Amino acid sequence: MEKNIAIVSSSYILKPKEDVMSDREMLYTVVKDAMDKVGLTRDDIKSIVTTDEDFTVGRAIADEFTVDFCGGKLKPNARMCAESMLGLITGFMQIKTGLFDVVVCALYDKVSHIEHPYYLASLSLDPVFERPLGASPIYIAACEMRRYMYKYKVKREDIADVIIKMKKNALKNKNGYFGANIKREDVINSKVISHPLQEQDIAPDADGAVCFILASSKKAKKLTTTPVWITGVGYSSQTASSSWYTSELADAGYLKQAATAAYRMAGIKNVLKDVSFAEVDDRFSYKLLQHIEALGICKEGEGAKFIKSKKSDIDGEFPVNPSGGALGCGTTLTTCGAMRVAEAYNQLLKQADGYQIKNPKRAVCASWAGIPTRSGAVIILEGEIK
Amino acid sequence: MRKVYITGIGQTRFVSKSPLTSAELCFEAASKALSDAGIEKDEIDAVVFGCAPDAFDGIAQIGENVIDACGGRGKPFVRNHFGGATGVASCCVGWWNVASGVFDKVLVVAEQKMSPPTPHAQEIFIRNWDEMYHRPLLPNVVRMASLEMTRYMYESGATKEALCEVAVKNRTNAFYNPNAQLPKKMTLEEALSSRVLTWPVSLSDISPTSDGAVACVLVSSDVAKKMKCKKIEIAGVGWCAESVYWETRGISTYTYIEKSARMAYDMAKIKSPQKEIKIANVYDPFTYKECHHAEGLLLCKKGDGWKLAIEGISQKDGKLPINPHGGLLGAGNPIAAAGLMQVVEMVKQLRGEAGEMQVKPVPSCGLAHAWGGLFQFSAVVVCRS
Numbered sequence: 132m133e134k135n136i137a138i139v140s141s142s143y144i145l146k147p148k149e150d151v152m153s154d155r156e157m158l159y160t161v162v163k164d165a166m167d168k169v170g171l172t173r174d175d176i177k178s179i180v181t182t183d184e185d186f187t188v189g190r191a192i193a194d195e196f197t198v199d200f201c202g203g204k205l206k207p208n209a210r211m212c213a214e215s216m217l218g219l220i221t222g223f224m225q226i227k228t229g230l231f232d233v234v235v236c237a238l239y240d241k242v243s244h245i246e247h248p249y250y251l252a253s254l255s256l257d258p259v260f261e262r263p264l265g266a267s268p269i270y271i272a273a274c275e276m277r278r279y280m281y282k283y284k285v286k287r288e289d290i291a292d293v294i295i296k297m298k299k300n301a302l303k304n305k306n307g308y309f310g311a312n313i314k315r316e317d318v319i320n321s322k323v324i325s326h327p328l329q330e331q332d333i334a335p336d337a338d339g340a341v342c343f344i345l346a347s348s349k350k351a352k353k354l355t356t357t358p359v360w361i362t363g364v365g366y367s368s369q370t371a372s373s374s375w376y377t378s379e380l381a382d383a384g385y386l387k388q389a390a391t392a393a394y395r396m397a398g399i400k401n402v403l404k405d406v407s408f409a410e411v412d413d414r415f416s417y418k419l420l421q422h423i424e425a426l427g428i429c430k431e432g433e434g435a436k437f438i439k440s441k442k443s444d445i446d447g448e449f450p451v452n453p454s455g456g457a458l459g460c461g462t463t464l465t466t467c468g469a470m471r472v473a474e475a476y477n478q479l480l481k482q483a484d485g486y487q488i489k490n491p492k493r494a495v496c497a498s499w500a501g502i503p504t505r506s507g508a509v510i511i512l513e514g515e516i517k
Numbered sequence: 518m519r520k521v522y523i524t525g526i527g528q529t530r531f532v533s534k535s536p537l538t539s540a541e542l543c544f545e546a547a548s549k550a551l552s553d554a555g556i557e558k559d560e561i562d563a564v565v566f567g568c569a570p571d572a573f574d575g576i577a578q579i580g581e582n583v584i585d586a587c588g589g590r591g592k593p594f595v596r597n598h599f600g601g602a603t604g605v606a607s608c609c610v611g612w613w614n615v616a617s618g619v620f621d622k623v624l625v626v627a628e629q630k631m632s633p634p635t636p637h638a639q640e641i642f643i644r645n646w647d648e649m650y651h652r653p654l655l656p657n658v659v660r661m662a663s664l665e666m667t668r669y670m671y672e673s674g675a676t677k678e679a680l681c682e683v684a685v686k687n688r689t690n691a692f693y694n695p696n697a698q699l700p701k702k703m704t705l706e707e708a709l710s711s712r713v714l715t716w717p718v719s720l721s722d723i724s725p726t727s728d729g730a731v732a733c734v735l736v737s738s739d740v741a742k743k744m745k746c747k748k749i750e751i752a753g754v755g756w757c758a759e760s761v762y763w764e765t766r767g768i769s770t771y772t773y774i775e776k777s778a779r780m781a782y783d784m785a786k787i788k789s790p791q792k793e794i795k796i797a798n799v800y801d802p803f804t805y806k807e808c809h810h811a812e813g814l815l816l817c818k819k820g821d822g823w824k825l826a827i828e829g830i831s832q833k834d835g836k837l838p839i840n841p842h843g844g845l846l847g848a849g850n851p852i853a854a855a856g857l858m859q860v861v862e863m864v865k866q867l868r869g870e871a872g873e874m875q876v877k878p879v880p881s882c883g884l885a886h887a888w889g890g891l892f893q894f895s896a897v898v899v900c901r902s
Contacts, residue, residue: 184578185572186578189644190644191641191645192569192570195891196647198758198893203758205759205776206757207777207780208599208894209597209599210597211596211597212571212598213580213595224619225617227613227616227617228518228612228613230613230784252577254576255576255578258576366595367592369590369591371581371582371589372582372584388591504581
């Protein structure tokens with residue numbers, strides 16, 4: 132496993148829906164902050180990578196407006212319409228070519244300006260076969276949850292306990308806006324959105340922007356004494372969003388495929404032994420379980436058992452989402468994955484005040500592109516901070 | 518730097534309204550490219566997909582919708598979107614997928630359907646502009662082009678006749694292109710007398726809206742050695758973006774185009790593009806754009822772009838043929854796919870497989886260019902045989 136590309140600096144903003152900054156203000160703030168932290172000027176930046184989706188940003192070519200706010204004027208700007216971890220993976224690949232030594236990855240998304248988020252999500256449904264059904268696509272998450280609970284005989288109460296833990300973790304996180312001490316009844320009695328999915332199963336919406344500055348190993352050593360290396364990347368699309376129902380819905384097959392590639396690159400043979408902790412997309416409660424199972428952190432169907440156990444505690448053998456995840460901090464749509472990487476980065480730098488893991492060395496971060504997709508990505512981070 | 522080769526190409530016909538879905542268009546182009554390369558879809562390591570505004574196709578997260586059709590099922594799949602520059606930029610994305618060493622065989626697919634929006638795709642374009650400062654002025658692409666075209670004509674001295682000659686050249690070149698949407702042996706009189714939309718832009722100055730898809734296979738040099746098909750090397754790639762705020766950068770600026778070209782020329786070790794580039798597929802969504810871009814791409818002196826067609830330099834049998842396949846004006850403009858068409862038609866020329874469109878002698882070094890956003894993105898690929 133090679134240590135060629137490092138995150139040398141990161142900055143992020145996470146705001147609940149009610150506290151509004153424009154997307155351009157968020158981008159400028161995080162990019163400027165990340166650059167200032169390592170003393171970089173605009174001239175030092177060789178390439179900019181952004182991720183966003185036109186429909187959620189509300190512009191026909193959203194990246195027209197990211198150029199100015201990322202210091203990208205008259206620079207190579209690349210834009211992926213994909214989950215934010217693909218932005219990091221793109222920056223990683225760009226540096227690996229040898230063409231650039233410093234890349235700014237500016238990843239953002241907003242929900243506060245969307246009046247009807249589920250209507251917007253329905254526009255991702257296939258217009259020939261699925262959209263004419265006229266249903267809110269949240270039924271897809273409900274189908275997946277139902278199938279998961281059926282196949283692995285997982286009870287409503289067990290999944291409730293998972294949500295309780297995530298929200299409790301978030302209480303220690305200054306960005307844990309949705310942290311709370313809730314009880315089983317609060318989950319079980321919450322509004323049914325699409326059975327068996329209830330209100331508490333769905334991570335609340337938030338606005339967020341994350342900037343990562345990536346550098347080649349030579350450059351990283353000049354910029355910081357605490358580089359965090361990206362030692363493994365993998366991404367995969369199990370099926371098209373128009374054929375999501377042809378997958379086994381109980382499992383996150385896309386993440387298993389992505390993890391296989393990332394683990395191979397990072398030389399990981401046994402995730403529980405070789406990795407210290409995980410930050411994983413949990414925008415739905417059952418998704419967290421599917422994701423940790425796909426990553427090999429526990430056996431299929433045993434996700435709830437693992438999360439409920441002390442093993443996954445912040446001071447446990449293998450902490451999962453010590454930040455509180457999206458359930459505790461809010462999901463920022465396409466930027467949910469980047470938030471998980473930002474949290475893992477802070478942990479590795481021992482900057483997770485109030486929820487710091489002892490001696491973390493390696494993190495596995497996992498993302499999903501949301502309904503109706505079957506696409507996900509995995510990034511392995513390694514830190515050297517004593 | 519790891520070398521990357523284009524070993525397979527394919528495209529659909531470009532038409533005004535295709536009855537095929539976005540996925541079906543992708544499938545056709547992807548199948549043809551794989552067949553041309555002589556490899557199966559299971560051998561592909563990753564897929565790069567390019568599509569400009571999702572709103573044209575009418576499907577949000579359109580990349581996710583076409584994964585299976587592009588042969589990406591169960592594979593790493595990523596979609597990029599650089600506005601009009603997407604097609605050539607997709608080739609750049611494919612390039613770094615392979616040049617990074619992460620993948621060895623990548624399928625690049627670019628697609629667009631512009632027929633779904635009613636009454637017309639222009640309705641989507643209004644959402645490109647800043648909602649506070651610019652949208653209230655009710656701009657559209659034709660109005661913006663008229664600003665830039667007026668300024669270009671003022672600064673360079675370009676005549677309407679010279680710019681119409683670009684339309685005549687490209688529409689006539691398209692006559693020999695079996696995939697073209699608007700083949701026509703056009704006369705200068707026809708071009709000059711076409712209806713004015715927003716002065717000085719008239720109908721003959723504009724490329725059509727189109728549906729279509731294009732694909733190509735990119736491989737590492739180790740894989741290319743074992744393949745029997747013709748291999749064309751990607752010698753250089755470049756891309757650059759300018760500010761979206763025209764107030765800060767001048768109407769007719771092309772610094773971003775020049776920077777994208779220099780990035781590709783440096784990589785390809787090209788010192789004199791006017792001499793070393795033997796065929797250039799320059800993005801021509803408007804007639805004057807072919808001229809303006811040619812200057813930005815350093816294919817002629819500043820201010821001389823408008824002379825290239827009328828003086829015969831950019832004709833198929835000229836010193837520096839530009840768009841011998843008809844360009845966007847003649848072959849059609851399904852936004853993302855049009856850019857990749859510029860790459861694929863250039864590859865055909867370098868292979869000597871362009872049929873009646875063939876530039877002679879067969880060129881050994883070519884350039885493909887695409888441009889987009891609010892007149893702010895530029896992407897360039899330079900290839901050698």
